[in-house]
Amino acid sequence: MSPGVVLLASLIAGGLGLARLSRGEDRLSRLATPLLFGALVLWVWQVVCVGFAVPGVLLPPP
Amino acid sequence: MSDRGPGRGPHRPPRPFRNWVQRRQGSGGSQGAVGAEAWPVLTVLCAVLALWYAAALLMNLDQARSLAGEGAGTADLLGATLALDRPLLPAPHQIAGEMFDSIFGHPVSSARSLVFHAGVTAGAAACGFVLALVLGIGLAVGIVHLRVLDRSLMPWIVASQTVPVLAIAPMVVVVLGTIGITGLAPKALIAGWLSFFPITAGMVSGLRAPEPVQRYLLATYSATGAQVFALLRWPASMAFLFPALKVAAALSLVGAIVAELPTGAQAGLGARLLAGSYYGQTLQIWAALFMAALLAVLATGAVDLAQALLRRRRGGRL
Numbered sequence: 001m002s003p004g005v006v007l008l009a010s011l012i013a014g015g016l017g018l019a020r021l022s023r024g025e026d027r028l029s030r031l032a033t034p035l036l037f038g039a040l041v042l043w044v045w046q047v048v049c050v051g052f053a054v055p056g057v058l059l060p061p062p
Numbered sequence: 063m064s065d066r067g068p069g070r071g072p073h074r075p076p077r078p079f080r081n082w083v084q085r086r087q088g089s090g091g092s093q094g095a096v097g098a099e100a101w102p103v104l105t106v107l108c109a110v111l112a113l114w115y116a117a118a119l120l121m122n123l124d125q126a127r128s129l130a131g132e133g134a135g136t137a138d139l140l141g142a143t144l145a146l147d148r149p150l151l152p153a154p155h156q157i158a159g160e161m162f163d164s165i166f167g168h169p170v171s172s173a174r175s176l177v178f179h180a181g182v183t184a185g186a187a188a189c190g191f192v193l194a195l196v197l198g199i200g201l202a203v204g205i206v207h208l209r210v211l212d213r214s215l216m217p218w219i220v221a222s223q224t225v226p227v228l229a230i231a232p233m234v235v236v237v238l239g240t241i242g243i244t245g246l247a248p249k250a251l252i253a254g255w256l257s258f259f260p261i262t263a264g265m266v267s268g269l270r271a272p273e274p275v276q277r278y279l280l281a282t283y284s285a286t287g288a289q290v291f292a293l294l295r296w297p298a299s300m301a302f303l304f305p306a307l308k309v310a311a312a313l314s315l316v317g318a319i320v321a322e323l324p325t326g327a328q329a330g331l332g333a334r335l336l337a338g339s340y341y342g343q344t345l346q347i348w349a350a351l352f353m354a355a356l357l358a359v360l361a362t363g364a365v366d367l368a369q370a371l372l373r374r375r376r377g378g379r380l
Contacts, residue, residue, distance in 0.1 A: 018213075034214050
């Protein structure tokens with residue numbers, strides 16, 4: 001699977017998950033939303049660095 | 063709704079503003095009032111200068127004694143203490159002299175001119191400020207209107223400000239330098255990074271400032287989201303935006319100076335500070351610091367001016 005497809009799928013799935021989580025009013029949802037966002041950022045970072053072979057000196061993967 | 067747009071018709075400024083204008087125009091014995099306001103400032107200024115001279119005398123005494131020799135009289139020793147080439151703590155008049163020489167003693171285009179270095183730093187700070195303004199307002203609008211951004215992004219925006227800019231600056235410079243982006247862009251980016259937060263925080267508070275009853279009123283007029291934003295949220299946010307802009311203006315200057323430190327820049331106040339510290343030129347360091355402070359005053363003054371213009375346009379209130 002090409003890194004572009006993985007990236008796009010991750011963004012769509014992450015965005016949908018965030019939208020769904022942010023609707024909740026309970027404490028767990030309030031805590032989980034920024035955590036999921038942080039995890040999504042790290043995952044996208046990893047996919048970009050490894051998938052597109054970004055030189056480590058330029059941007060190392062997480 | 064008819065009260066929303068001051069300046070859209072006959073408008074009488076509110077009483078506090080009229081009273082303030084009358085005081086400023088001189089009616090009602092304003093000269094005495096202005097003079098009374100100046101005394102505390104002058105007193106503090108004199109106290110700071112006196113403390114500074116005392117500290118300069120104490121800190122530079124050993125160096126002056128070694129230069130003047132054992133047989134020097136007290137007056138000679140004191141004179142030498144306040145006239146050292148590389149004092150530990152320069153006296154205020156030495157800094158003023160250094161600034162005068164650096165500003166007026168060289169052409170503005172010369173690398174020895176303090177105005178040249180201030181211009182380089184001010185350019186980067188201004189670019190960073192504009193970047194922060196666009197990013198800060200854009201993020202705030204998104205956070206206020208989209209719950210997902212509010213919940214997911216806001217904690218990370220707050221967390222981003224806990225990372226020291228001194229740690230980020232070299233990374234940004236190296237990464238951008240690797241892909242061929244050098245010069246103004248890395249400095250502007252770092253200045254923007256440091257200064258976008260107060261704008262975002264201020265604008266989020268400002269855009270949320272209108273009371274629910276005001277939003278309900280607009281809802282009864284079937285106002286669209288864009289109309290609520292333009293007629294209610296945006297005008298209400300101005301009172302929050304300008305104090306945030308003053309903080310951001312000063313921070314962007316700090317960011318630009320910090321960004322000049324790891325780049326090995328040849329120009330800019332940061333480069334001047336670095337060169338001064340390498341060669342022990344304390345006068346040069348202090349002159350650059352005072353120039354940076356002057357730039358910050360000018361930047362916040364520009365924001366004040368913009369605020370005053372907007373306030374006048376809106377009939378004396380913000």
